Amino acid sequence: MKKVLVVGCGAIGSLFAAHLAKGGEVEVYAFDSSQPHVDAINRSGLRLSGAAQMHVKLAKASTDPAELPVCDYGVVATKAIHTASAIKAAARCFGSHSVVCSVQNGVGNEEIIAGHVKYVIRGTTFPAGHIVEPGHVGFDIKGDTWIGPFEPTSTEMERVEELAGYLTRGGMNTIALVDARGAQWTKLIFNAATNPVGALTRLHHGAATRFPPTGELFEALIQEGEAVAKAMGVELHGNPRDLVAKGANAPGKHKASMLQDVLAERTSEVDFMNGAIVKWGEKYGVPTPLNKAMWALMKGLEHSRAEEGR
Amino acid sequence: MKKVLVVGCGAIGSLFAAHLAKGGEVEVYAFDSSQPHVDAINRSGLRLSGAAQMHVKLAKASTDPAELPVCDYGVVATKAIHTASAIKAAARCFGSHSVVCSVQNGVGNEEIIAGHVKYVIRGTTFPAGHIVEPGHVGFDIKGDTWIGPFEPTSTEMERVEELAGYLTRGGMNTIALVDARGAQWTKLIFNAATNPVGALTRLHHGAATRFPPTGELFEALIQEGEAVAKAMGVELHGNPRDLVAKGANAPGKHKASMLQDVLAERTSEVDFMNGAIVKWGEKYGVPTPLNKAMWALMKGLEHSRAEEGR
Numbered sequence: 001m002k003k004v005l006v007v008g009c010g011a012i013g014s015l016f017a018a019h020l021a022k023g024g025e026v027e028v029y030a031f032d033s034s035q036p037h038v039d040a041i042n043r044s045g046l047r048l049s050g051a052a053q054m055h056v057k058l059a060k061a062s063t064d065p066a067e068l069p070v071c072d073y074g075v076v077a078t079k080a081i082h083t084a085s086a087i088k089a090a091a092r093c094f095g096s097h098s099v100v101c102s103v104q105n106g107v108g109n110e111e112i113i114a115g116h117v118k119y120v121i122r123g124t125t126f127p128a129g130h131i132v133e134p135g136h137v138g139f140d141i142k143g144d145t146w147i148g149p150f151e152p153t154s155t156e157m158e159r160v161e162e163l164a165g166y167l168t169r170g171g172m173n174t175i176a177l178v179d180a181r182g183a184q185w186t187k188l189i190f191n192a193a194t195n196p197v198g199a200l201t202r203l204h205h206g207a208a209t210r211f212p213p214t215g216e217l218f219e220a221l222i223q224e225g226e227a228v229a230k231a232m233g234v235e236l237h238g239n240p241r242d243l244v245a246k247g248a249n250a251p252g253k254h255k256a257s258m259l260q261d262v263l264a265e266r267t268s269e270v271d272f273m274n275g276a277i278v279k280w281g282e283k284y285g286v287p288t289p290l291n292k293a294m295w296a297l298m299k300g301l302e303h304s305r306a307e308e309g310r
Numbered sequence: 311m312k313k314v315l316v317v318g319c320g321a322i323g324s325l326f327a328a329h330l331a332k333g334g335e336v337e338v339y340a341f342d343s344s345q346p347h348v349d350a351i352n353r354s355g356l357r358l359s360g361a362a363q364m365h366v367k368l369a370k371a372s373t374d375p376a377e378l379p380v381c382d383y384g385v386v387a388t389k390a391i392h393t394a395s396a397i398k399a400a401a402r403c404f405g406s407h408s409v410v411c412s413v414q415n416g417v418g419n420e421e422i423i424a425g426h427v428k429y430v431i432r433g434t435t436f437p438a439g440h441i442v443e444p445g446h447v448g449f450d451i452k453g454d455t456w457i458g459p460f461e462p463t464s465t466e467m468e469r470v471e472e473l474a475g476y477l478t479r480g481g482m483n484t485i486a487l488v489d490a491r492g493a494q495w496t497k498l499i500f501n502a503a504t505n506p507v508g509a510l511t512r513l514h515h516g517a518a519t520r521f522p523p524t525g526e527l528f529e530a531l532i533q534e535g536e537a538v539a540k541a542m543g544v545e546l547h548g549n550p551r552d553l554v555a556k557g558a559n560a561p562g563k564h565k566a567s568m569l570q571d572v573l574a575e576r577t578s579e580v581d582f583m584n585g586a587i588v589k590w591g592e593k594y595g596v597p598t599p600l601n602k603a604m605w606a607l608m609k610g611l612e613h614s615r616a617e618e619g620r
Contacts, residue, residue, distance in 0.1 A: 200510050201610030207617045213606035214613075220599065289530065290603055296523035297607070300511030303524075307517045 003071040005029045007090045008078030011129035014137040021056035023170025030061035040135025050139040065090045074100035080272035083112045091116040099159045106272025110150040120150035124184040148180030182237035189225035190243040192273040193218045196294035198256030209248035224288045231284035270298040313381040315339045317400045318388030321439035324447040331366035333480025340371035350445025360449040375400045384410035390582035393422045401426040409469045416582025420460040430460035434494040458490030492547035499535035500553040502583040503528045506604035508566035519558035534598045541594035580608040
């Protein structure tokens with residue numbers, strides 16, 4: 001039986017781990033930094049509630065990759081700012097034939113993973129969840145996952161399709177694509193518009209969408225991102241505006257993850273969102289002054305905590 | 311003896327009132343919304359400490375313009391967001407020969423004042439202060455004041471010079487100019503760069519200047535403002551970058567007034583700063599996307615308080 005290691009088994013990672021285990025075709029291992037979460041999974045299994053109910057056993061969870069075997073596949077689901085440290089630690093669990101897939105926010109994670117692993121898959125996922133308590137994750141929103149070879153590593157489509165099959169048959173619909181950049185950039189552009197505006201204004205997603213000044217700023221940021229994608233030759237998979245509208249029409253007052261980061265005084269993923277759009281814009285000669293401004297303000301807000309000694 | 315009414319006798323208004331009274335050439339009246347401050351001034355006089363020490367009697371201070379006489383001159387020193395209500399209330403104190411001078415932040419105050427008063431003076435002032443307690447203002451930073459006719463009201467230079475003389479001889483150096491727009495726009499461009507960035511990142515002025523991402527955002531915002539001023543035919547009076555550097559090199563951790571507004575949950579002057587640059591940019595066909603983004607984020611941040619019922 002093939003082995004899959006989930007690297008970063010938080011809310012999103014747990015959704016992947018639980019569905020893979022439920023599918024029953026692979027042995028599922030989890031590497032996570034939370035000792036209570038890891039202990040709960042090993043003791044009582046991993047539980048999902050909400051959009052789907054399930055309670056599964058994993059082969060093993062650990063905070064130490066030395067306790068985990070070499071695996072055929074990896075699914076990296078940490079916050080983007082932790083990709084480098086997580087994959088460096090987990091690299092010993094991947095051999096010369098292993099394939100590791102990012103399902104993280106933003107762009108730039110695959111490049112980091114490829115520094116430690118030979119075969120990498122580019123991925124984007126839409127489901128959302130939150131940690132209820134150690135070993136128990138709330139499954140908030142169902143959604144598809146899109147994966148395709150990370151171009152520089154020439155991962156074979158057969159391997160992409162194999163991983164997509166394990167996930168889809170486990171109940172997490174995953175589409176294997178020859179070029180997964182379109183799906184990734186659509187979500188990136190959505191995130192780079194809605195996340196910093198939510199974080200800087202403290203407006204929940206629906207309020208920021210409906211308030212004309214911030215709604216118009218969303219649109220201006222989306223246009224910059226679309227121009228960069230176009231220059232790169234990336235054909236978007238859907239319209240980022242539809243993701244904005246879908247979120248705004250959802251019930252409740254959803255706070256963008258970057259706003260949650262600000263409120264919890266965590267470092268945000270802005271380098272992998274607006275920072276990445278600026279970087280690719282510079283490479284392709286597309287001006288991105290508004291994405292650069294959002295990046296600068298978020299970096300400034302994070303720097304203010306250091307200035308105040310927090 | 312001629313009469314001068316200070317409209318909005320807070321920190322800045324009190325600096326003007328005290329110096330005019332010290333000069334002894336005019337009767338000084340004050341209209342302010344703070345009953346304790348007005349009572350203290352009437353009971354014990356107005357006191358300044360810090361950059362200069364003085365303790366003067368005013369002719370009368372009141373929260374009710376009906377208790378104040380018709381005056382020859384007015385000096386409006388409210389926050390820009392209170393200009394409309396303050397001048398509407400104080401209009402009864404100004405007759406057909408009265409001249410009223412704004413010394414407020416931003417642009418757009420003179421237009422509002424001119425809706426209630428025949429002769430208006432455009433002004434910009436650099437001193438800073440803060441209320442220590444009712445009747446007592448801390449004089450933090452000395453600086454010049456620049457005043458000139460508000461163009462649509464064709465105020466005679468003789469009247470501008472007369473008011474400048476009262477102030478200068480009272481100890482508050484004031485330069486009368488045929489065109490005061492250059493001084494006003496220089497300070498506006500400085501304010502529109504440093505204030506929203508400080509407010510959104512919570513960085514004090516020196517930190518925001520020295521941190522490269524926000525320092526570069528200052529520069530980009532300044533360039534937009536300069537382009538608008540140029541299109542309008544306004545020749546700047548000095549370089550806004552020098553004001554940024556001067557502030558950054560000052561001792562202490564000065565928080566921009568807009569950051570102070572955010573922390574105190576007050577409505578900011580962003581409509582009169584970045585909002586005004588956007589409005590004039592549209593009028594003259596100069597794009598101002600970054601100033602518009604700063605305006606949108608500040609409006610969103612203020613709107614979030616309403617969303618949360620505060």
